[in-house]
Amino acid sequence: MMEEGCKNSIGEGEIMETPERSKNSRIASSIAKFEDSPVFNFLNNLSPIKPVHFSQTINPLSFASLPSVFSSPQLASLRESRLLRRHSLSDPSKPEFSSDPSTRASVNLDEQRENLDPNFKNDGEPSRLANCESSIEKSNEDVLGTCAALVEGQRSVNMSEANVDVLGNANVNSWDSLINDASNLLAFESPNAEAYNKPVDPATAFYRSIRNAIQNVCGERGNAAEDMPCQPDGEIENENLSGICRGMRRRCLVYEMAGGRRKRVEDGSADTPLLLTTSGSASSDKQTARTNTENDCYRILPGIGLHLNALAATPKDFKIFNHESSASGRLLIGPSSSANFRQDLLRNYSLERENDALENDGFVMEDHSWESGHVANEDINPSSPKKRRRRSEQGGDGESCKRCNCKKSKCLKLYCECFAAGVYCVEPCACIDCFNKPIHEDVVLATRKQIESRNPLAFAPKVIRTSDSPSEIGGDDLTNTPASSRHKRGCNCKKSGCLKKYCECYQGGVGCSINCRCEGCKNAFGRKDGSCASAAEHEHEEDETDSISLYNARIHDDLDSQQSHRSFSKKRPPRAPFPPIGSYAFPPPTNMRPRCEEEDEMPHFLVGGGSPIKTSSPNKKRVSPPQTLPGLRSSRKLILQSIPSFPSLAPSQ
DNA sequence: GAGTTTGAAACT
DNA sequence: CAGTTTCAAACTC
Incomplete structure (x- = not known):
C-alpha cells in the first residue's frame, strides 16, 4: 500500500507540476492524457500515503529530541527556505502547500523518495523502494538495538558507579562516547550535509556505519544509501553537529503528572533518567509521533529531584508533560549545549525504550519524581480547577512546564520558579525583562553562583x-x-x-x-x-x-x-x-x-x-x-x- | 482578569 | 540573627 500510495502521490505530484509548465502545451497535453489513463484513475483510487509511517521509518530512534532539532532556528529556517523554494516553483494551490500537514507530509515523502531513488519516478518501481524502506526500517531497528545495547552497557557502568558523579570524568568519557554515537544516529536524519560529508571524525564514522548497514539491507539499490532520506537538501546550509546541538538546547522540565500511568516496578523505573525533553516547535515535533504521545510525556521527568522550587511547578500543572509542546520548551541552565544535547539523546532514548516497554507490557512503572506531594496536594486541594484553568491559559499542553511571571526579579532570583528550578525561561513565561535565558547565560550562571555562595543549598531540593x-x-x-x-x-x-x-x-x-x-x-x-x-x-x-x-x-x-x-x-x-x-x-x-x-x-x-x-x-x-x-x-x-x-x-x- | 493574600527570598 | 522589604505564586472575587 505504501508503494502504491507513493506512486499515487508521485503521480499527483507530476500532475501538480504541470501548471508550472502550462506554457508548454505539449507537456500539458501529455499530462492530460495521463490523467485520463486507467492507470491514473487506478492510482487516484488508491489510499493516500500515511506520512507518519514514513516519518517513523526515517526516525529510527524516534528520539524525542529530534523535534527540537528540527525546530531549531537554523533548521526551521532551512525547512522554511525549502518550502519557499518549492513554493516558488509551484502553484500555491497545490497540495504541497496545503495547510494540511498530512498533505504536505505526503509531498515531502514524495520528494524524499525521489532523493532516495532518483529513478523512482521514471522506472516506477515503488515496490522495490518499499522493500528498501522496509529494510531500512528494519535496519533502523537494528541500529536502535545497537544503541540500546550501548545504553544498556552504559547503564551497567552507571550502576556500578551509582555513587560516582555522573558527570565525572570516567562517566563523561563513557557517556560522551555513547552519546556521540547517539548523536551520530541523530545526524543520520539531520539535514546536515556537512556533517555527513565530513570525513573520518568519529561521529561521521559511526553515522556511516549505520548508513552502510542500511545500504547493505538495501543492497539492490546500489548507492541509494548515499541518498538516504536524511540526505540533506541541497539548499540546506551546512551545519555542524554543534549547530544541531544548539537546536537541542531548549528543553522542558518534565513534570510528571499524578494521573500518569504507573510504570512497571520491575523495570527499575525508579532510576528513570531525568527525561528532560526537548520541546522544539510543536508543529514539527508532531512528526515524531510516537515520542510525542501522551505516553511519552508522563515518563519525562524533571531533573531537579524534589527541589521544591521546581516542584512547585509540578502541582501547578499537574498534567502529563507534553514535550511536544513548544510552549513547554525549557532549556536547562548549563554551559554546555552539546552536553545537554547528548544527555537529551540518551534521555530520550530511554524514553523511547520506556515507551516500548509500555507498549509491550502496557504497564510501566510510573516515575513520580516530581509529583510527590503535588499530586496529593492537587487532590487534597483541588482548588486546582482554577489553577488548571490558569495553566491552560498559560499554554495548553505545555502546562506541565514551569512558567514564571516574574516582573521585577528579571528571573534571576529564587523568586523565579524557572531560575530556582535550574531552567531557562521560555517563551510561555510571562516574565518581564527576563535574564534567565541562554543569551544571558553568563549572567545567569554568575547569579546562581552568587546565590549559592550565600546559600550553598539554595538550589538543592527542599x-x-x-x-x-x-x-x-x-x-x-x-x-x-x-x-x-x-x-x-x-x-x-x-x-x-x-x-x-x-x-x-x-x-x-x-x-x-x-x-x-x-x-x-x-x-x-x-x-x-x-x-x-x-x-x-x-x-x-x-x-x-x-x-x-x-x-x-x-x-x-x-x-x-x-x-x-x-x-x-x-x-x-x-x-x-x-x-x-x-x-x-x-x-x-x-x-x-x-x-x-x-x-x-x-x-x-x-x-x-x-x-x-x-x-x-x-x-x-x-x-x-x-x-x-x-x-x-x-x-x-x-x-x-x-x-x-x-x-x-x-x-x- | 484584577486584586489580595501569603510566605519565601532578599535585604538591612 | 532578627526585622523589614521585595517578590511572585497562590488564591479570591
Missing part, C-alpha cells in the same frame, strides 16, 4: 528524605509514610495553617516538622507537633482506611523493589545527568550532580549533623493524602526522589 537515619526517626516507620520526607528548612507559615500551597511543606507533600516555625499547623501530611490530622481529616482518614493501607503497602513494595533494583545492573542508568550547571558551585564546581532516583539516599551531610533537617518524625501517624492511588503514588515518588545529590557539599556540612 524536600528531603529523612528516613536514612533510623535512629533519629523515633521509631516511626518512616519508610511507610510521607513523613519520611521533610522540608529541609521547614516552613514559616502564619496564616495558611500549612494547608495551602503557600506552605512549602504542604506544597512538597510532606508534613511539617520541628524545623518548621509555622503557626497553627494543620498540615495534612503531618503536623509540626506530630499530631494527627484534624478531626475532619480523621474522618476522611477513616473513610480511606483501605486506601491508606494500600498506600502503605505500596510504599513498602516500592521501597522493596527499589532496594532490589539497586543490585541489578539491569537497572536503568541513573537519571540522566542534569546538564552541567556551571553555576552550581558545588565541587566539582561546574557540574551539578544529576538528581537521580538512584540516589534516594539522603546524603548524610543533609541528613546528619550540620543539616537543619529533622530526622525525627514528629508524626507517628501520617495522614494519607485524601486520594487513593494517585496520592499514594505521589507519596511514594516523594520518598524515592526527594533525595538530592550534592555529595560535594558534604565537607561544608
